[in-house]
Amino acid sequence: MAFTLPALPYAFNALEPHVDARTMEIHHTKHHAAYVNNLNAALQDTEHEGKSLEDLFAIISQLPPAVRNNGGGHWNHSMFWEIMAPNAGGEPTDALAAQINKNFGSLDEMKKLFAQAGATRFGSGWAWLCKDENGELFITSTPNQDNPLMDLADKKGQPILGLDVWEHAYYLHYQNRRPDYISAWWNVVNWAEVARRFGK
Ligand code: MN
16 A cells, blocks of 8 residues: 555645745645655565555665655654644643653743754754653654654654754745744644644
């Protein structure tokens, strides 16, 4: 079963003014679609066709770069659309809020460290809030379309929140102002979905 592009769970303009409609449209229908198509092409007629992304990530260092780049691109964007929502933002509650306070001292401190991870990732990549094997939270960043599920990640864990800091995610509206994009992006974070992923 080939991988397919998931439908965006809201309209292209639903995250305005923080993420503009044109960026969302190009990001979903061009960039993400290309990762899906290129991933399927890279896996076709190989022994790895039909495996889950998680199974591929566990051995990604042994697989061709096209699987790493496009498999990561597909997983990362599929998560990205879900952890954003219209009329979102605000603050996490309950167990997730308590865990953030335990590991970072406060929500503001976590957001500061996460924003730093995104702002200082040189070139293209992602910032992540992850859960480790003991249920503790940590922040990391990865280059290109890598993610913390991959066997070659500096720090491995289960991502529960991820931010795309590729220029294609913000350049039309924010140009070179990546930190402005990151601060505006908190207004569209879907904490209910982040909490669901934290609870899994
Ligand atoms: Mn992207």
